[in-house]
Amino acid sequence: MVGPSEKRIGVWFLKGEHEYSERQACHLVSIPRSVHRYQSIKKPDEDWLRERIRELANQNKRYGCPRIHTLINREAPVINIKRVHRIWKEEGLQLPRRRPKKRNYGPPGEVVNRALYENHVWSWDFVFDRKERGGQLKFLTIIDEFTRESLALPVSSRIGSQKVIQTLEYLFMTRGKPKFIRSDNGPEFVAYAVQDWLRDNQCEAMYIKPGSPWENAYIESFNGKFRDECLNMHIFRNVPEAERIVDYWRDEYNN
Incomplete structure (x- = not known):
């Protein structure tokens, strides 16, 4: 077009x-003369905005135009x-293409116990x-x-069932508790201590x-974005540095 x-x-x-x-030329290329004569007025903040977009795109290489x-x-x-x-288009800013991975997405169907309101269903997982x-x-x-809010993103060299429970205790006190929490069958999630704690707090585990x-x-979608936008963009020297960078990313993700 x-x-x-x-x-x-x-x-x-x-x-x-x-x-x-002018009349003949505009008629041949199908453009109104008023459009042909139009001169755009450059806004006072145009140069600042263009430079800021370039800076932010360079600092956040996996962010698209909406972010x-x-x-x-x-x-x-x-x-x-x-x-x-x-401006994004004029500057030719594009996300680097990623080679798609072959995945088995399984049979089509409805999500079991789809979340209908806030604090209805939470999901949790581990990323390494x-x-x-x-x-x-x-x-x-x-x-x-x-x-789709990130509720917590603790990091450590090791996270066992006790750390999992401590994280949930804090969230339940500050955010309220969900009716369900969904996870895979990882040992930290199926540990008796975690299952007993969830049962005592009237939260049903879904595996x-x-x-x-x-x-x-x-x-899974959140983990992919987290790895793409944060983990793949940084090299962490130690746990405190990882905590600082991840907290900053999480704040931007949620806002």
Whole structure:
């Protein structure tokens, strides 16, 4: 599809090279004369906005236009997303293509106990990474399936059932408790201590079938974004540094 800018070039060419009148040239390329004559007025903040978009895109290489617009709105809430999208295209900003992975998504069907309201269903899982000089980093990811909010993202070299319970205790006190919490059959989640604690707090554990990650699609999606936008972008020297960087990323993700 040819846009107004290309059509204006066509009118200028016909007028200059073939000596068509403006009326004739506009008619041939199907552009109203008022559109051909229109001169856009550069807004005072255009240069600042363009430079800021470039800076944010460079700092957050896995962020697309909508996420960059969210960051811009924290500094200048009146910026329309259409302006950001226009500049994004003009600057040729694109996300690097990722090679799609072959995955078994399993049979189609409805999500069991789909979340209908906030604090109805939570999901949790573990994500792993490595420190700069070796050594494991273990992240506990917990989200609300209805709001998609990241509720907690603790990191340590080891996270056992007691740390899992401590994290849940804090969330239940500060956020309320869900009716269900969904997970795979990892040892930390099926531990008797965790199951007993959930039962005592009237929260029902839902376990997906082994080898069926599609049954826990919301946390799988979150984990993919977390790895793509945060873990793959940083090298962590130690646990405190990982905590600081992950907390910053989580705050941006939720807002």
